[in-house]
Amino acid sequence: xxxxxxxxxxxxxxxxxxxxxxxxxxxxxxxxxxxxxxxxxxxxxxxxxxxxxxxxxxxxxxxxxxxxxxxxxxxxxxxxxxxxxxxxxxxxxxxxxxxxxxxxxxxxxxxxxxxxxxxxxxxxxxxxxxxxxxxxxxxxxxxxxxxxxxxxxxxxxxxxxxxxxxxxxxxxxxxxxxxxxxxxxxxxxxxxxxxxxxxxxxxxxxxxxxxxxxxxxxxxxxxxxxxxxxxxxxxxxxxxxxxxxxxxxxxxxxxxxxxxxxxxxxxxxxxxxxxxxxxxxxxxxxxxxxxxxxxxxxxxxxxxxxxxxxxxxxxxxxxxxxxxxxxxxxxxxxxxxxxxxxxxxxxxxxxxxxxxxxxxxxxxxxxxxxxxxxxxxxxxxxxxxxxxxxxxxxxxxxxxxxxxxxxxxxxxxxxxxxxxxxxxxxxxxxxxxxxxxxxxxxxxxxxxxxxxxxxxxxxxxxxxxxxxxxxxxx
Amino acid sequence: xxxxxxxxxxxxxxxxxxxxxxxxxxxxxxxxxxxxxxxxxxxxxxxxxxxxxxxxxxxxxxxxxxxxxxxxxxxxxxxxxxxxxxxxxxxxxxxxxxxxxxxxxxxxxxxxxxxxxxxxxxxxxxxxxxxxxxxxxxxxxxxxxxxxxxxxxxxxxxxxxxxxxxxxxxxxxxxxxxxxxxxxxxxxxxxxxxxxxxxxxxxxxxxxxxxxxxxxxxxxxxxxxxxxxxxxxxxxxxxxx
Amino acid sequence: xxxxxxxxxxxxxxxxxxxxxxxxxxxxxxxxxxxxxxxxxxxxxxxxxxxxxxxxxxxxxxxxxxxxxxxxxxxxxxxxxxxxxxxxxxxxxxxxxxxxxxxxxxxxxxxxxxxxxxxxxxxxxxxxxxxxxxxxxxxxxxxxxxxxxxxxxxxxxxxxxxxxxxxxxxxxxxxxxxxxxxxxxxxxxxxxxxxxxxxxxxxxxxxx
Numbered sequence: 005x006x007x008x009x010x011x012x013x014x015x016x017x018x019x020x021x022x023x024x025x026x027x028x029x030x031x032x033x034x035x036x037x038x039x040x041x042x043x044x045x046x047x048x049x050x051x052x053x054x055x056x057x058x059x060x061x062x063x064x065x066x067x068x069x070x071x072x073x074x075x076x077x078x079x080x081x082x083x084x085x086x087x088x089x090x091x092x093x094x095x096x097x098x099x100x101x102x103x104x105x106x107x108x109x110x111x112x113x114x115x116x117x118x119x120x121x122x123x124x125x126x127x128x129x130x131x132x133x134x135x136x137x138x139x140x141x142x143x144x145x146x147x148x149x150x151x152x153x154x155x156x157x158x159x160x161x162x163x164x165x166x167x168x169x170x171x172x173x174x175x176x177x178x179x180x181x182x183x184x185x186x187x188x189x190x191x192x193x194x195x196x197x198x199x200x201x202x203x204x205x206x207x208x209x210x211x212x213x214x215x216x217x218x219x220x221x222x223x224x225x226x227x228x229x230x231x232x233x234x235x236x237x238x239x240x241x242x243x244x245x246x247x248x249x250x251x252x253x254x255x256x257x258x259x260x261x262x263x264x265x266x267x268x269x270x271x272x273x274x275x276x277x278x279x280x281x282x283x284x285x286x287x288x289x290x291x292x293x294x295x296x297x298x299x300x301x302x303x304x305x306x307x308x309x310x311x312x313x314x315x316x317x318x319x320x321x322x323x324x325x326x327x328x329x330x331x332x333x334x335x336x337x338x339x340x341x342x343x344x345x346x347x348x349x350x351x352x353x354x355x356x357x358x359x360x361x362x363x364x365x366x367x368x369x370x371x372x373x374x375x376x377x378x379x380x381x382x383x384x385x386x387x388x389x390x391x392x393x394x395x396x397x398x399x400x401x402x403x404x405x406x407x408x409x410x411x412x413x414x415x416x417x418x419x420x421x422x423x424x425x426x427x428x429x430x431x432x433x434x435x436x437x438x439x440x441x442x443x444x445x446x447x448x449x450x451x452x453x454x455x456x457x458x459x460x461x462x463x464x465x466x467x468x469x470x471x472x473x474x475x476x477x478x
Numbered sequence: 479x480x481x482x483x484x485x486x487x488x489x490x491x492x493x494x495x496x497x498x499x500x501x502x503x504x505x506x507x508x509x510x511x512x513x514x515x516x517x518x519x520x521x522x523x524x525x526x527x528x529x530x531x532x533x534x535x536x537x538x539x540x541x542x543x544x545x546x547x548x549x550x551x552x553x554x555x556x557x558x559x560x561x562x563x564x565x566x567x568x569x570x571x572x573x574x575x576x577x578x579x580x581x582x583x584x585x586x587x588x589x590x591x592x593x594x595x596x597x598x599x600x601x602x603x604x605x606x607x608x609x610x611x612x613x614x615x616x617x618x619x620x621x622x623x624x625x626x627x628x629x630x631x632x633x634x635x636x637x638x639x640x641x642x643x644x645x646x647x648x649x650x651x652x653x654x655x656x657x658x659x660x661x662x663x664x665x666x667x668x669x670x671x672x673x674x675x676x677x678x679x680x681x682x683x684x685x686x687x688x689x690x691x692x693x694x695x696x697x698x699x700x701x702x703x704x705x706x707x708x709x710x711x712x713x714x715x716x717x718x719x
Numbered sequence: 720x721x722x723x724x725x726x727x728x729x730x731x732x733x734x735x736x737x738x739x740x741x742x743x744x745x746x747x748x749x750x751x752x753x754x755x756x757x758x759x760x761x762x763x764x765x766x767x768x769x770x771x772x773x774x775x776x777x778x779x780x781x782x783x784x785x786x787x788x789x790x791x792x793x794x795x796x797x798x799x800x801x802x803x804x805x806x807x808x809x810x811x812x813x814x815x816x817x818x819x820x821x822x823x824x825x826x827x828x829x830x831x832x833x834x835x836x837x838x839x840x841x842x843x844x845x846x847x848x849x850x851x852x853x854x855x856x857x858x859x860x861x862x863x864x865x866x867x868x869x870x871x872x873x874x875x876x877x878x879x880x881x882x883x884x885x886x887x888x889x890x891x892x893x894x895x896x897x898x899x900x901x902x903x904x905x906x907x908x909x910x911x912x913x914x915x916x917x918x919x920x921x922x923x924x925x926x927x
Contacts, residue, residue, distance in 0.1 A: 005661075017668050027672075029909050048750070058745040068729045069741040081889060087722040139915055140906035158906050166907055182907040186915050193916065198827060214889035224860060224902040224917025231856040231894075232823075242725065249887050250747045253878045267843045268878075271917065272897040276889035279819075284852030286797075287819045288894055298725045305732025327651045331668045365662060367655025367669065368528060369618035387566075390530035410526050414534035417489070417520040418541040427493045441701035456660035460667030461698030464494050471487050471496035475503075475515045 005361035012336040022160055026333045029159045030324040036265020037321055037375065046261070055254050057379040060315035063245050070212040070245045071296065077215025081277030083292035090299050091121035094239060097295065098123070098204070099130050105235065107132070107201030113219070113226035114138035115206025116154060116318055117239050119340040120299060123204070135196045137225035139189050146173045152334035153342065154320035155263045160333060193225070203229035203289070207240035208317065209255060210294070213248045216276035217294060220259055220269045227271050236278070236289040242296050243314035249274070255317065258377035262319035300353040310385060313348050315378040322372035322382060328365060338362060344372035348385045356393050360402070363389035424472060431466030441465060483511045484549035486588070488559045488690065489521040495690050501717035502555045502591055509599050518545045524562040527570065528656045536570045543580055551598065552588040555713055557620020557688045560590040565623050590620055592629040592688055592712055602632045608718040609639035612710070613682040615673070615696065616649050617689035630688055630712050637715060643680040650676070654695035670699040677707060686710050749879040759841040759874040760925055766844025770900030771913065772921035780868045780926040781805035784833065787866060787922055788812070791830035794822070794862065798835035798853045804926055806833060806868060826861035832918070833866045834859050839923070842877040843899055846923065850894035859898060865918040871927035
């Protein structure tokens with residue numbers, strides 16, 4: 005485990021206020037989800053999951069076909085598709101377009117994909133202003149932090165911290181009421197929307213048969229981002245593709261419920277191409293671009309099992325239900341994606357050496373797989389990634405002792421007599437505990453796993469006889 | 479109905495909680511089954527599998543297959559170890575069709591204890607008596623991989639004098655997670671503290687589960703906190719008269 | 720360059736040739752329940768109210784609107800239905816705007832935007848707005864209040880019926896938006912605040 009990962013986990017666990025904030029927020033989202041997918045509310049929930057899984061699987065198995073179909077349909081409606089292999093490609097495209105059009109101000113709606121490629125930093129480095137407009141993302145941008153949670157970016161911030169941020173960065177009197185803080189953001193960002201040259205959004209879905217992007221949101225900032233400026237750029241991973249607009253009837257029913265427990269989010273926008281003045285459309289952008297981003301996604305395709313990681317619709321349900329996320333929060337995770345989905349995406353996008361301990365930071369309780377609306381078998385993938393980590397060259401040295409220990413374990417477990425003998429020896433050297441559970445062991449035994457266990461738990465006293473001995477004596 | 483039952487008590491029960499194994503044998507024998515204990519048994523291999531050492535896990539799994547090949551019906555006092563055999567052995571032997579066939583045949587004959595009672599033996603009242611209030615902790619693998627939810631509750635409902643008070647949430651992990659518990663000790667015990675708060679809110683004097691490893695985690699933390707609440711395997715409750 | 724590169728990597732990854740026909744897609748899944756007109760209206764009104772918006776059924780929608788907009792500056796869309804039921808003739812209502820810039824400036828300062836809706840969804844309390852000569856994007860977005868006057872016969876059961884009637888929205892518009900309640904956020908301490916960017920007040924008037 006990297007010292008950084010270890011440190012972040014410890015710091016988060018030690019912060020009582022943060023612990024309460026994470027647990028309460030995820031608990032609310034979790035309860036809301038459960039209520040909206042209950043059998044009496046959504047009787048065909050499981051069928052919808054099965055269909056969503058089948059559609060995603062089909063889309064990925066025929067990905068090139070659907071990407072080309074999508075591209076043709078976007079172009080047919082006067083939009084443009086831009087293929088980008090990585091972060092640099094995306095930044096280059098945005099910067100060159102901005103330069104050609106003389107653009108200075110960009111408004112952005114929430115997009116995990118743009119977090120992936122550090123878009124704001126990259127374009128701001130070249131003198132453009134890029135403003136996040138989702139309230140949570142705006143707070144994160146002011147704080148120079150990355151989103152804490154896929155759907156609730158500022159989940160860890162209290163109103164007082166927001167007040168400090170607003171005072172410091174916006175130079176306004178301190179305001180601690182969330183309602184008033186929200187209105188401050190509204191007023192500030194409204195000016196940006198009306199002045200912006202370019203709006204950049206993500207996309208929840210790319211619809212192949214329509215050449216459309218779909219955006220799901222509650223605030224209206226994505227609508228403003230895609231309606232007010234003259235240029236709209238949508239940036240999406242290639243895996244966001246679904247075959248048909250009609251499939252949205254399945255995905256939309258699952259997405260908002262899984263994310264926030266709403267039957268539908270407040271605004272679901274289906275956008276295909278720029279404004280069509282010839283059809284009498286009065287407003288909307290004059291230019292429409294869709295960036296199709298690879299950024300490591302194609303690396304996941306060859307393995308039939310692991311490619312299901314690309315089915316993710318970024319609802320965040322696995323985070324809210326994960327007992328690990330609910331303790332260590334979003335910033336302990338080593339990359340932009342946190343929680344169970346982050347634990348499987350990060351090693352696959354960034355390589356397992358990015359943080360080899362990540363797939364192991366799970367009790368394998370399976371809650372994530374149970375709530376996933378597209379049925380990604382996250383626990384199974386965690387197990388596979390654990391195996392990949394141990395098969396890596398780095399593990400040969402890093403895990404030298406552990407590898408030996410498991411070799412010894414396998415040998416012992418296939419030699420029952422030696423196993424029994426080892427058990428007897430262990431109980432002979434263990435302290436008796438006088439019948440109670442043991443709190444301390446002699447220094448000689450207090451190392452490795454024993455020491456780790458004893459850090460927070462007592463150890464069961466060794467029984468007078470093992471089960472097999474008792475059984476023989478019956 | 480298979481009248482002979484082989485016990486797979488698991489390494490943790492064998493070495494640390496033999497009373498759980500004895501209680502399970504007792505309950506099953508009272509139902510008229512002949513119970514045996516294949517003496518070569520050790521572990522299912524899950525610790526190696528979950529830690530990423532698939533080759534070592536495979537070695538242990540092969541031993542398990544050989545040991546229990548002749549058993550008609552195998553009963554296990556653990557949802558997690560049962561699930562290792564029924565849900566994960568197939569992954570280990572994906573590339574060995576012959577072994578895979580043996581795994582599949584064995585997976586049909588191996589049962590988690592409460593499932594064995596309710597589905598194989600067809601019993602929900604074993605004639606047990608246990609005065610007092612208890613709460614029930616759902617082990618994650620029993621719950622989510624094996625789908626065991628109502629069986630232990632139905633069995634507990636028929637225990638004389640016992641009152642079951644559900645904790646909220648009952649379905650959240652206790653924090654054990656095998657080697658996770660020692661690789662991330664602070665995180666693991668933080669999860670257990672949350673579990674214990676849920677247990678304490680019920681006012682129960684004991685927490686019952688199907689998995690000895692969850693119980694070890696919970697009891698270890700209860701003991702450390704000096705709590706009077708104790709942990710019991712379902713078999714121990716059902717063996718009480 | 721990137722295009723060919725990415726498509727090549729995709730094809731290699733999934734094992735498809737450029738000329739291969741795609742596998743048949745899973746059948747479309749659309750289930751439309753039988754719900755009569757009165758039940759649809761009742762459901763829509765109940766759902767809209769549950770979203771903390773105002774919901775009324777009225778034979779005199781213009782009368783209801785008049786009360787709601789008293790003293791306000793108002794922009795109304797070019798939906799013929801609004802003119803038919805007399806809403807555009809109300810005092811203080813600007814309508815008939817076809818210039819984008821003009822509309823934007825008006826919406827940015829108006830107290831209220833009035834639209835009709837192409838459809839409404841009974842099971843979620845949603846409005847479906849299709850951008851075109853009748854409905855613009857910004858009227859339901861920029862002003863702090865949005866009033867939608869919807870003929871009862873446009874209330875559909877839900878998403879499945881919508882996507883049955885409009886199987887490919889891209890053929891009819893560059894923008895279809897489904898509005899379900901007033902704009903909201905809960906990004907600060909999970910406290911629900913309405914009207915963060917879009918209208919914080921929403922009124923749905925079912926005509927008929």
